[in-house]
Amino acid sequence: MKDVTPQTALQAQILDAYAFRHxxxxxxxxxxxxxxxxxxxxxxxxxxPTSFGLEPWQMLVVQSPEKRALLEPMSWGANGIVSGTEGQLKTASHFVIFLSHTSATMAADSAYLPKFLREVKGFPEENITGLLGAYAQFQAEHFDLTDDRKITDWARHQSYIALGNMMTTAALMGIDSCPIEGFEMDALSAVLEAEFDVDPTLLKPAVMAAFGYRASPPRHPQSRRSMDEAVRWV
Ligand SMILES: Cc1cc2nc3c(=O)[nH]c(=O)nc-3n(C[C@H](O)[C@H](O)[C@H](O)COP(=O)(O)O)c2cc1C
Structure with missing residues (x-):
């Protein structure tokens, strides 16, 4: 497989944004x-997009320096310890925590789902019954989403799609970003409950993202497997 050479201005703009992002x-x-x-x-x-259109996440934008400082102890991927810098938490223009829904709202029999489908999606009652039936089968039989951890993890996956799209949007506008999974889940959940009014039975931390403008050039050139290794055609 050859290198991908842009054939149009739009393709070049998209590939430039992906080369810019680190x-x-x-x-x-x-x-x-x-x-x-x-x-x-x-x-x-x-x-x-989200699976079944259920939007099982919320984005918490943390701007206050005092609130960000509370996140530092358990956020080793954002407090600069690993990179030997001031880190993303102290320096980002905007800092987002993606919170995922739990089984309290995302189990097929939760009271939240018919209300969501009615009020947000505007579905008629007969469609709600059909969709929830399919969703119950998906959870129980197709994807083994059979306990709170599995359902919460499935909800977490949905937030990564939003995260990816947001980083690409940022790069297209010349804005830098960093996805962050470097945190202690239980300690973060506890601080979110105590200091940010986040009920852990309803919302659990999924992933974080920092946005801003790079303080220095990337340390390493972008390195990836070849297209042949990354993609198999059949
Ligand atoms: C889900 C996810 C979590 C990540 N967590 C961290 C993190 O906690 N701290 C950090 O500095 N980088 C983090 N990264 C960045 C990766 O290390 C980085 O994307 C990868 O090494 C490729 O480098 P590049 O993005 O600069 O091309 C994360 C990336 C992803 C996708």
Whole structure:
């Protein structure tokens, strides 16, 4: 397989954005993302697809330095310890925690789902019954989503789609980002409950993302497997 050579201006723009994006370890603390641009990033997260359209996540945008400081002890992937920098939590223009729904709302028999399908999706009652029947079968028989951890993990997966779209949107606007899984799940959940009014029976941390402007060039050139290794055609 040959290198991918853009054939149109749009293809070049997209590939340039992917070449620009890297996992930024530290941002220029003096530069803030303009509100309209960050709202565009959030909007592409909000509009992202989710399994069965159930949007099983919420994005928590953490801007107060005091609140961010509370996240530092258990967020080894964002506090600069690993990268030997000031880290993303202290320096990002915007910092997002994706919270995933749990079985309290996402189990097929939860009271939340018919209400969501009625009020957000505008589905008629007969469609709600049919969809929830299919969803119950999907959970019980097809995907083994049979306990709270499995259902919460499935919900977490959905938030990664929004995360990916948001990082691409940012890169297209020349904004840097970093996806962050480097945190202690239980300790973070506890601090979110105690200090951010997040009920852990309803919402659990899924993944984080920092956005801003790089403080220095990437440390490493982008490295990936070849297209032949990454993709198999049959
Ligand atoms: C789900 C996920 C979690 C990640 N967690 C962290 C993290 O906690 N801290 C960090 O600095 N980078 C984190 N990264 C960045 C990866 O290390 C990085 O994307 C990978 O090494 C490829 O490098 P590049 O993104 O610069 O091309 C994460 C990436 C993903 C996709």
């Amino acid at each position: 996992a930024a370890k530290v941002f220029d603390p003096g530069r803030k993302i303009p509100e309209d641009e960050f709202n565009t990033i959030l909007e592409t997260g909000r509009l992202s």
